[in-house]
Amino acid sequence: MVHLGEAHDVQGSADRRMHCYWWTNRGFCGKICRRDGMRRHIGTHVGCSFSCTECGKSFSRKDSMRAHAKKQHGSSN
Incomplete structure (x- = not known):
């Protein structure tokens, strides 16, 4: 920082x-x-990628991927 x-x-x-x-x-x-x-x-710009194990959608932040998995698939991924 x-x-x-x-x-x-x-x-x-x-x-x-x-x-x-x-x-x-x-x-x-x-x-x-x-x-x-x-x-x-x-962190969205530095090139990290997290994929949803349910649908394969890719996210630049892990917390966004987890929120997606919980909302769309009912899992914590």
């Missing part, structure tokens, strides 16, 4: 609204999120 604060100005109160300036293959991300959620959001 030190890197995000020093190099990318991810500082201030937890409620501070920020733009994600990550460059993707579709262009500038631009997502607006709270400072306390920026670290979790950056």
Whole structure:
């Protein structure tokens, strides 16, 4: 988190609204999120992938995959 604060100005109160300036293959991300959620959001850009064992759908975050599995398939995957 030190890197995000020093190099990318991810500082201030937890409620501070920020733009994600990550460059993707579709262009500038631009997502607006709270400072306390920026670290979790950056995880969507770093290339990790989690697949649902029930349907094979892929997610960039493990918590999103688990929420999908619970809602769509009634399992914790």
